[in-house]
Amino acid sequence: MNPADIQRSCQQIKQRLESGDALFLLDVREPPERAFNSIDGSVHIPMGEIPHRLRELDPDKEIVVYCHHGVRSFQVAAYLKANGFGQVYNLAGGIDAWSVSVDPAIPRYN
Numbered sequence: 001m002n003p004a005d006i007q008r009s010c011q012q013i014k015q016r017l018e019s020g021d022a023l024f025l026l027d028v029r030e031p032p033e034r035a036f037n038s039i040d041g042s043v044h045i046p047m048g049e050i051p052h053r054l055r056e057l058d059p060d061k062e063i064v065v066y067c068h069h070g071v072r073s074f075q076v077a078a079y080l081k082a083n084g085f086g087q088v089y090n091l092a093g094g095i096d097a098w099s100v101s102v103d104p105a106i107p108r109y110n
């Protein structure tokens with residue numbers, strides 16, 4: 001799999017959301033990270049729980065996975081693709097990039 005096939009920029013995702021596309025935003029960070037901030041409308045399933053909670057995800061929906069910087073979410077997106085999910089994308093740069101380029105009201109953390 002070519003990594004570029006599943007990467008989407010914050011601006012691409014923002015445009016899709018603004019145009020009314022029904023994207024399923026999946027936050028795979030740990031609970032303390034999620035408690036600090038999140039993207040409105042996202043669903044939280046920590047990375048380590050994904051294999052056991054696959055049935056909670058619809059393989060026919062377009063899923064955008066995010067984490068803090070995009071590394072864990074890339075791994076989850078690749079895992080979902082390998083498990084029959086057709087339209088899965090990684091939010092490049094994660095919520096940190098989202099905060100910088102889309103929604104500065106979302107606080108950043110280290």
